[in-house]
Amino acid sequence: MTKANDIVVKTKQIVKKHKGDKSALIAILQEMQEAFNYLPKEGLKTAAKAMNVPFTRIYEAATFYTAFSLKPRGKHIVKVCKGTACHVRGAAILQDRFETTLGIKPGETTKDGNFSLETVNCVGACALGPVVVINTDYHGQVTINKVDKIIKKINNEEGAQQ
Numbered sequence: 001m002t003k004a005n006d007i008v009v010k011t012k013q014i015v016k017k018h019k020g021d022k023s024a025l026i027a028i029l030q031e032m033q034e035a036f037n038y039l040p041k042e043g044l045k046t047a048a049k050a051m052n053v054p055f056t057r058i059y060e061a062a063t064f065y066t067a068f069s070l071k072p073r074g075k076h077i078v079k080v081c082k083g084t085a086c087h088v089r090g091a092a093i094l095q096d097r098f099e100t101t102l103g104i105k106p107g108e109t110t111k112d113g114n115f116s117l118e119t120v121n122c123v124g125a126c127a128l129g130p131v132v133v134i135n136t137d138y139h140g141q142v143t144i145n146k147v148d149k150i151i152k153k154i155n156n157e158e159g160a161q162q
């Protein structure tokens with residue numbers, strides 16, 4: 001996890017890049033979310049100060065958009081589509097499998113910080129349903145076997161990097 005001082009420094013850099021422009025608030029929050037994988041309170045406070053806007057305004061924007069998270073999220077975000085097309089093709093079974101395999105419920109993060117599990121409504125790839133999005137990768141026609149393979153592959157890649 002990023003240290004508080006690093007959060008302050010990085011947030012200042014992001015705000016500076018946008019020249020402290022108040023109209024770039026959402027873009028700044030997006031870059032912060034990308035940098036930290038969530039929006040830490042220290043970062044929001046730093047951004048408010050650096051942009052000279054009330055903390056409440058930043059906080060409101062940070063809580064309004066579902067793309068932003070105020071809680072630390074895992075390195076890999078697993079999104080199981082629960083839209084109608086995916087639902088009728090077994091999305092609930094896939095969600096169960098991810099819950100069992102990862103040992104977490106939607107909205108939670110594994111203890112090792114590797115995975116967060118989320119459910120979403122239609123990611124616009126209904127023809128490929130059931131769909132699971134991991135980070136920015138779309139996986140179509142996902143089966144229970146495929147769930148295990150996907151998790152195993154990511155875990156192996158993690159292991160190889162350490």
Ligand code: FES
Binds near residue numbers: 087121129
């Ligand atoms: S319902 Fe899942 S992609 Fe549309």
